[in-house]
Amino acid sequence: MPAAAFADAAAVATRAEQQRLLVAMQQAPTDYDITLQYVRVSSELADYEAAIGALERLLFYNPDLTRAKVELGMLYFRMGSYENAAHYFRAAGASPNLDADLRNRVETYLPQAEKQLSQSRWTGYLQTGLRYQSNVSALPDTGLLQVLGNNVPLTNPSQKSDWNGFALVTIGNDFDLQDQHGDTIETRFTGYGTKQFTLSSLDLGYVEASIGPRIGIAPNNWANVSVKPYIVGDLSWIGGSQYLNSGGAGISLRMQPWSAFTVEPGFEWRRLSVNNNIFGSAGSGIGSVTALGSGDIYIVSIAGSYRINDWMSIEARPFYARAQAFNPWQSFDQGGFDAGLRWEFAPPVSFMPRRWMVMPYVRVLAASFDQADPAVNPNVLRRDTDYHFGVLADMPINANFGVSGMVEYARSDSNISNFRYDNISVMFGPNARF
């Protein structure tokens, strides 16, 4: 039986079981085995209202039933009814009967529920640690560079791999305008910095910020459709000197046609200013050989996520970018996508309140440049295809702290030897979230 048909048949069977249990429960309301089976089956069907009704009845019989309160808190949380979720988490937390593992969970989820009730909501993720790269210098495979169409050997081929210490932070604020459209003002901040152990000329600093309103569209008729215009800017430094700055604007439309599927097409424009450090001087003119050059970049993308079940979801983002640089050999068309399978699972130890996560992912980017770079090879139009294959893992230990890591193989294929290389990287370290 094909998988989809099997899934449909299983759902039909589960609904039939729910109906059977409903009838049995009405005939014997105090048969708690039947009621608890009904709660479990209803939750499997994501029929949270049915489960809630049955659980609230159990609280009629035993108002001190702590596990029912915890379960009700989580069901209301899933439905977005955070006021009821917070009420039940508080009630459960006040119970002396709550065991340590459940108390950990309640103390993790209650602040999240209360945060959703605030007008100004902050979220954040921070990670630090160590990262190893086999080819941080992006040295080409062949050891040769094209210069004016000639093959020239690298002058320092041994300086390739290195460790760094890094820090990464993403912080978001949603300011709720408290209308029935669900309108908010979203502010996002990203920071990323690395300190190489050896190749300090490649120490990196990057900060980006964006702000814009998210506006609900006709929520009465189109559930969960919103549009977000925004402005965005970033600054970056390499080796202590400014590298790439950009500023721009964009717009995205988020839609949730059904509860398991979200799609967000978007368009963004940025003006880039790139200091390519040509022979030690600033600017981006003749002799600037890299892909990124000063100019404009336009990006069209469609971000999507599909929740397969309570534990797994697929995220993907195909995109097209047009870079219109001041130097025509740095102008290009680029298409590609990134995709990941988010798999969450119960942690190995019961006192850990949050799920662990593993995400295998892939990124593919293909770029085609407008003109040959005369300084590199005036006869060859550059074509690059980049592949990234990796696995990301997140292992929360308690409500706020944990560890995470990432392993990646990156391959840059190009028809110009300068830009053909690969890089294996491993990063690992502690993280924090709020």
Place this chain on the structure above:
Amino acid sequence: MRGFAIPASLAWAAALLGLALCVSSAGEASAQNVGNVDAVNPRSTGTPPGGSERSLSIGTSVLHREVVRTNSVGTAQITFNDKTTLSIGRNSTVTIDRFVYDPQTNAGQFTAHFTKGVMRFVGGEVSHHSGAEVITPVAAIGVRGAMMTVVFQGTGILVIGHYGIIDVSNDISHQTILRPGYAVSVTSRGTVIGPPFPVSQQALSAAFASLTSAHGQHGGAKHFPTDALAARYGLGNARLPNDPGMSPGLNTVGIVNLGDTFTANRSQQTQFNQALTAIPPAPPSGPTEPTQPTGGTTTPTTPPTTTPGQGAGGTITVTRAPGTAPVIIFNPGFLNGLLGRGTTSSPTIQ
């Protein structure tokens, strides 16, 4: 109790209700029995139409137009065939006017009059497919796939939405609650209903307190569910999905890869710079320019070296004093050849 016109916003419900009345009786629940009492704390009574008041207990059938009343310590929960549950709080009066449900189509009708106290409505199939209606002395409440709590405050009501879409209308105005945790307050039939606002924790806690069993009450059950039994069924054991805003993901990968792109670009430029300056020297082809260290004022003490290179359409002359950055002078023919231009200018990179 209906003294005001039902607003047009409920017209859709009336049309669907009319369809429900035409449903074959073979699939409907009994026209007399609308639901069952599944939990009750005394004193809670029911008065069927034309009958006398009776005490409710677990398993009692609730009939059409039966008036359910609770006293200052009584509470009750009624369950309907479509999975709807109605919790009735202390000092409350509710009348189930109509409940019809066809399990084949999931269509049906639910209408209740609520005149006093506190109630919580958790919608089932009828609410999701046809809509349900609760009539109070000051407003009509339409419920679409929703959960709500209604609390009498003096002569007015507070309607708290927990999920779904809730339409609240009186004689002169109408509001719709679309967001969980928002409420509207209706003071009278002739007063404009203000927009929904976030419900206070105090109001919510007071409503919960009126709806739940008090200490020593057990909803009419002789034996009670326990946490040990609940644990056997895994109640409370699950963990919520992680919040993507608080977790690493493709966004994190993108930031790290962007950093790698920046450093790769910078490194590639540096490699190119170094390779260009390492081109083997050709025989000198002309006078060399005096060198100047970039960003400094030191005058070199040794003669500069000149490393000419060969390029398309001309030559590159690389001049460098020891310890200083290279100075590249593109001879006119070189640049013009590269750019395909007819100008005579020759930029100098220092």
